[in-house]
Amino acid sequence: MSVHDQPEGKKGSLKWIQRLINEKSHLIDEHISRQLSLSSGSKIEWVSPVRQKFTEYRDADFLKAVSHPELIEKLKAFWPKNGPQWDALGVASDGTVILVEAKAHIAEVLTNSGAKDPGSINMIESAFKKVQEDLKINTSYPWSAPFYQYANRIAHLHFLHNMHGIQAALVFVHFLGDEEMDGPRTKTEWQQVNGKVREYLGLTKSSILNRVVDAFIDITILRA
Secondary structure (H helix, E strand, O other): OOEEOOOOOOOHHHHHHHHHHHHOHHHHHHHHHHHHOOOOOOOEEEEEOOOOOOOEEOHHHHHHHOOOHHHHHHHHHHOOOOOOOEOEEEEEOOOOEEEEEEEOOHHHHOEOOOOOOHHHHHHHHHHHHHHHHHOOOOOOOOOOOOEHHHHHHHHHHHHHHHHOOOOEEEEEEEEEOOHHHOOOOOHHHHHHHHHHHHHHHOOOOOHHHHHEEEEEEEHHHHHO
């Protein structure tokens, strides 16, 4: 199933991304518009996670949600079933597709591929190889661990933006000050983590980072 209704988040990144998108979306809109240099007056329509069901999407339904169903079969050929489940999705008024991954604490960055089926594993490795070749990334480290989630988000950005000419951006929302989750208090802490992840994956000098937005949101603002 590629449509996932979520409960109202009670803690961590689920709680904060729901509040951000539904109550204070201008905060993330400002980060995105500034870092992507979107045209003046450009607005973002957030399609997920919207009250009351806070639905999150993946696979074919994520493409439908951002108005690109024409790519469904191509995505099926690129990535196996149960791909990234996006924390938030939006479309800017100029058509730019906004893909969002949210984090409240550093441990969320560490992920391995959970694929068990040999066919799925081969598809993922093939996709990663294509992305690395297309972007001229030279790394001896595997993308399947320990930063698999970051890598597969980059792969999907590449799928949309570079392989199929869809204006797209990948936004990493880093929440600050979530003491309940022992999360980073400062922007610098998150930047240091991101630097290590990108270095490991061989992305430091990659042009794909021009389409990656790092947003830092203090949860104090979201509590108000």
